[in-house]
Amino acid sequence: MIVSNRQRRILEMLLHRREATASEIAEEVQISARTVHRDLREIKALLSDYGLSLMTKSGKGITIEGADEATRQFQKMLAHFETVAYASEERKTLIQCRLLEENEPLKLFTLAYELHAAVPTVTRDLDEIGPHLGKYGLELIRRRGYGVEIEGHEAGKRALIEWLAEQFLDESDLFGPASEAEHAWPVTRKLLQMVGKEHFLTIERMVWGLEEKSPSRLSESAYTRLLLRLSIAVARMKGGHWLGSADGEGERESVLHPYLEPFLSTFPWEWPNSERASVIGLLSSASAEAEKQQELLLHQHGAAAADAAWRLIRSVGMRMNVPLGEDQSLLEGLAHHLAPAMERMRKKETIRNPLLPQIKKDFAELFDILQDAAREQLTGIEVPEEELGYMVMHFGASLERLHVSRPVRAMIVCTSGIGSSRLLAVRIEKQFPQIEFIGNYSWYEASRVPKERYELIISTVDLPIEPERYVKISPLLTMEETEKLRVFLERLPVNRRTEEEGKSKDASGWERMKRISDYTTAVVDVLAPFAVHRLRGLAGQPAGLGAVIDRILLTLSLSEDAHASVQHRLIEREKAGSQAIAGTKLALFHTRSEHIEKPVLRLYNLDEPLWLGEDGSAEVRQVLLMLAPQQLSRPMLEVLSEISALLLQQEFVELLEQGDSEVIKPYISQELESFIQSKWRGREEP
Template structure:
C-alpha cells in the first residue's frame, strides 16, 4: 500500500468520524481546497474497496465511511504500520530541522535526500523555504558545498521553534494514546516522536507534570499541558547532549518575582531526580514562561492581586466596543469578562515570547462568525495597539464572545457534559449552540479529555464530545465543535433514546431530601466578609503626603504614615515590596493621574484601601508601558494570610475602579466623602447579590 501523507490523513479522518461529514469540513481539516478533497477521494477509492469499505454520500448531509468495524480497524492498523510514506513539504521541513538538531554537526544534502526518498533539488527547495520558516526565531542555515547543512542560532530559539512545531503536530488524542498505551504495556518507549523526543522520556516528563498539577492545583488547558510536556522532554534531551540554555539576567530576575517561578523550581527538581541531570535557573525561567503563557481557569487561577489592571481595563473597553458593534449589551456579563481575562493575560505573554498556539477551528470560525471576527480584529488593534494578535488568538477570542451571544438566544433543562480539547472558549461555544438548538438542556459542565477521568460521568444525562474519547464504558455523542444540523439530529436522537432513563433518575432524585447548607461554614464566610468590610471601610481616608525628593522616598514616606497609624508593622519591608511589585510592570492607570499600589505582604496587619494625594505630581510608569503624571496613589494592602473572602472584596474594589469612565474619574479625583459612599454602595451590592 503506497499513499501520500495527505491521502493517509484523509482516510484516518474518515475512519475516526462516526457521522456524516461535509467536504468543506474535510478540506479545513487537511488544509486544502474542496476541489483537492474531491480529487483525493477518487484516489483513495480503490484502497477503501480493497478493505471492503465504501463512501456513503447523502445530499445535504455529506459523506460517511461505511463497512464492517473489523475492516475499519484493519485499515487503521495497516495505515499506522505503513512505512511507505510520501512526505508533504511541511513534513520534510520539520524532519530536516529535527535531523539537524539531533546531529549537532553539518549534514550532507544527499544524505537527507536519500533518507526522505526525494531528489537533492527537492531538498534544496525545502531548505529555501525552511530559512524563511526559522528566520523569525533568530535562526539561520549554513549551506556550503563540501561542508553540508548546519543550523545556527541560540539554544533558546531552537527549543522554541521545535516546541511550537511539535505541540502543533502532536494533538490531544495522539498524546493520550501514548499515555494509555504505556499504561497497557504496548508502547515502544525507545521510539522517537517526529524524530526528536523519545516516547519513554515524554512519558516520564508527563508523569512529573501530572504530579505537580495534582499537588499544586495547577489548571492548564490540554494544549498548554501538552506544550509544556513537550518542552520539558526536549529540554532534558538537549541538556543530556550538553546544550545549555541562557537567559538575560534582568528577564530572569523579573521571572523570579512571579508566583509561577516557585512551581517551576519544584518541577525542575523533580526532573533532576527522574532524569539525573542538573537543571539550571535559566531552564526554570523558561518553564516559568510556559506556565505564565498557558490558558487557565479564571476561577481557580486568578486572584485580585494577580490581575494586571491594564489588561482588565483594556478588556472592559473591548467588551464595550463589541457590544456597540453587535448591538447587544455585554458589559454586565461577568462570565465573559472572567473568561477573557483568563485567556488574554497568558495570550499576551505567548505573543511576546513568540510561543505559537494551535487553533484547528480558525478557518471555520472565520467563515461562520465573519462579522464578529472582523469586529474583534478591529477591537484588539485599537485597545491592544502594542500587541499583534495572530489569527489563531483572535479566533479564540471570537469563541468567548460567540458563546455569550449564542446564550442570549435560548432557555433550557437536562444536565450535559461537554468535552473539547481546544480550550475553554470552544467548549463554551459548543455548549451555547447546544443551548440554542436544544432548549431542554438546563446545565452544562465543561471538561477537557485529560480532566475526564476525574469526572463522575454517571451524574450527567448526556455527554457530547468534539473528539474521540479513548476511555471505555462512556456513552457519548461525537459532534463538530460548531454543531451542524446533522450533529443536532444525533444529539436529539441520543436524548430521545435516554429519556426513559433520565425520567427514572429524576424520580429517584425527587425522593431524596435536598440537604441544608452547612450553616457553620456559611457563618464563617459571613464573618470573614464582615471583618474585611469593617477594616476597609473604617480605615478608609484620603491623606495628603508631601512629595519627597525621589519616588522611592515618597513610597517610603507613605509607608511610614501607615505604620504610624498602626495599619502595617514594618514600613521598610512594605515599601520594598511595593517597589519590587512596581518593577515587574508599571502601576499607573493609563490615561489618568493616579496609580494603584497593591500588595499582599506579611507586614500588613489588616486588609486596607486608602487614597494618598501628593503635594507635587511626578512622572511614573503606567501599566501599559507609557508614562503618567501621578497626583494620587491608591493603596490596597492585605496580609499574607488573608482569607479568600477578603481577597474577593479587594478584587471587587479593583474591578470597580476601571468599570467606567465615571469610576476612573471618581477614584482619580473624588474626595473622601464621595469615595466612602462608593465603597459603601459597592459592598452593599456585593453582599445583597451574594449566593450563599
C-alpha cells in the first residue's frame, strides 16, 4: 500500500489523538483545510479496507472509529506502508508550477529528480496534465532531447495559476502572516510563491482603501478573486513573464479607471500598454460586478427572491401577531439568502445543516410556523427542513433583536449570513448584557477595523489573526462556549474605558449624526422633485418600448447625448430581463449613467398600454422611472434601493395606481424615515 508523506502524518495524528478538527490537522501538517478534506476522502477509503471508519462529529472533530483490535492491526500495517514524497495531485501541481516558471523547456529527468519520483511516474503525470491545459489555450510540448514546456499566451498561464490556487489554497493561506508561508507544506509554499504572497497584503490594503470610498461592495469571493488576479499579474511581471500584444486589450489603453493609477503607483516600474489594459480590465470587471451585486431587489431572479421573502415575512408575522414587516434587516437578509436557496430547491439539490437538531429544539414553534408559511407561500417548491433551519435563524434574529446593557465593545464575524450573525449577537447579549456589538463583519473586514474601536472579536470561523485577539464559537452558542466566552471576558484588561475613550465616543456620536444627516439629505434630494406625469399616446402609433422611453426622457430636458445614452441603457436592461412587476400593471425603469447629474424619481401614467416580457404578454399602464448618477454615495444608493423594495408592498402599489403625488410622496417619506431609524436601532454601520 502506498500513502503520501502528508497522509501518513494525518493518520498518525488521528491514531494518537482521540479527535482533531480539520483546522487543527491543517495547522499541524501545514496545509490548507481544503487539502485536509481532500486527503480525508482518500484516507476514508483506505480505512474501510481495514474495517475502520472516519467519523466527523459537528463541533467536536474527526475520529477514527472501529474495533480496538482492528485499530491496532492498522497501526502495525501503517508502519510497513510505502511512503512517497507527494500524492499524485500534488506532483501534477508542482510540475505545472515549475513549467510555468520557466521560459525554456525542462528535462524530464530534472522534474523527476526535483519531485523525488521515477521518470515513468512523471511521464504518467504529464499524460494527465496535457488535456487539462487546453481549457486555457495552452499546450504541453514534449519532445525527445528537447524537454517539456507549456506553450501558449501569458493570459492563459495566469488563468491556470488562478485555477491551481483555487484548488489548493484557502483564504487563510492568502491573508495569513507571511511568516507562516515559510513553514507551509511544499505545494502550498510553491503556490503562494506563484500567486505573489509576498505582496498580496500590499495589494489588499490598496484595494481595501479604494473600495471603502466606493458606494458598491464586492462579495467576499469576488473581492478575493480580484486580489488573486492582481497579485498573480504582479508576480508574473516580477518573474519576467509579460503579456504580449495578443493577450492585452489595446482598445482599453485610453480608458481611465479611478483605481488604475493608485495600483500602478504601488508597483513603480514601467508598465507596458498590454499590462495596463489587463489591469483596467480586471478593475472594470470588479466594479461592474460590485454594481451588479448592489442592483435593486427586483432585478431579474432577485425579484422572485425578494417577493418570496416579503410573502414569508408577512405570513409569519400574521401567524405570530408580530410586526415583522417593519424589520428591513429581516427582508434584506432573507431575500439575500433565498436568491440562491430557491435555485437549489428547484433543482432539488441536497444540502447539509449540522445545526438543524438544535434549531428545531430551540425554535420549535417558530420552525412549525415557518414550515406552514412556506407551504402556503412557496407553492411549487418543496422546502427541505435543512433550508427551513437556515431561514428560521433569520426570523429568530428578528424576533430576539431587543435587549440592552453593554460596556464591552465587540464585533461579530459569521459566514452563515446576516441573519445567523444577528441571531448569535442577540443570544450573546442575553448571556452577557455588558457586550455591545459595533457591527457584523466579514472575516477580511475584521482584521482591518482599528483596534481602538473594540475590545473583543467573536467569530464562528478561524481568522487569519493572532488567537488572543478573538474567541471562536458556533452560531448557536452552546453551554461550553458560553463558559469559554465568560473566561475570555474575564481576561480582558480592566479599565479600558478611559476619559479619552469618552471623547472618542462623543466624536463617534458626532460622526453618527453626520451620517444620519447624509441619509436624510439623500431622501430629500430624491423626493423633493418627485412628480406624476400623464404620457399621452401618439395617434396611429403603437406604444413600443423605444417610443415610450423616448417620450419619457423628453420630459427631463436632457442633452441629446444623454437622452440617447439613457434610452439605450433602459432598452438593454429590458432585454436582459423584463422590468414589469409581476402581478401588477407597473414597470420599474431604472439605470445609472454618467449623463445623469441628480437622482430622478417620477411616475408616468400611460394612455396606451405597453406590452413587455419575452412573449410581450405583460401589460404595463404605469412606469416608475428611477435614474441616478453613475457615481453614488452609499446613503443615496441605499435610499434608492429601499424605494424599489417598497414595490413589494401591495399598499404602495395601490397608491401608485391612484397616481396622486400628494399621497405617494408622504408615504415614501414615512417608509424611508422608518428605514433610517431601523438602521440605527439595528446598530448597522451605514
